[in-house]
Amino acid sequence: MVIVGGLVTLLIVELKSETTRYNNILQGPVQDADAARRIQLDFKKQVQEWKDILLRGHNPDDLAKYTRQFHEQEGNVKTETQTMAGTVQDPAIKLLPNDFLAADDKLSASYQSAYCVYVKEKFDFKSADKLVRGQDRPPTDLFDKVVAELNARVVTLTAAQHAATLRQLKILLIVVGALLVLDSYVYCSVLLGVLRRLAQLKGVSDRLARADIEGLSIDISGNDEIGEIGESMKGVAAAIEELLAIPSH
């Protein structure tokens, strides 16, 4: 009972620590990777909003609409990246969001210059586009690298945790197997002991039934019911011996 109780406690503790380790992965690297993918998507939307300004912002209303949407996306990207830069723990990745922010600031400045040209030149998208063409590539590449690094980290940590779980499972199976073997051994030993003593009891009983007490030795001891029957049989054997010893008249 004590061993089984200990094993159950060990299982609960192991399960709890296993859950904690998986939670740490989920709350750390997995959340970072999710945030990075959101920023990556928002940045692509920001670039798309810029293209909308150039292609569809030919009247003041549309220009105002697409400019607002562009700045919204731009703000989202910056805010989310700043948050991520503060939460990422991995030193290999920690500096990349800041590098991206610097590249994004540079791109924003280029967008602003191109926007001024676009408005000044009466919606001449070719002149504006010329000023920013290809400039979204460095921050895009940089952030693709952030996402790839974070994804790789998640994969590595998950694989390591999975391997650790398998290792613990193997140890647990070995312990449970050993306990089962030990339990079976104890059970068989007790069962064989009981069967052996019952066989002795039957032998004594058979001899008493025939009043065959010559050289009968009753050696069935113990503090259980079989021992008590053995003790009673000693009395019966003594009574039969006495009966045989009483001279008949």
Place this chain on the structure above:
Amino acid sequence: MGIKLKSRYEEVGKELGPQGRMKLAMLTKISSVKAAELEDSPENLRLVDEAIDQLRKGL
């Protein structure tokens, strides 16, 4: 050897008959044959005397 013990069985035989001797043997788990082979130790004598008391009370 167990002279006193053996004599106890004979006394019980006279007093209570063969049934009494059998009951004495059953209570002590010792027959008169075995009792004759045992020592007349205080423990053995006490065991037999207690059984005899029990038999007498039973009557």
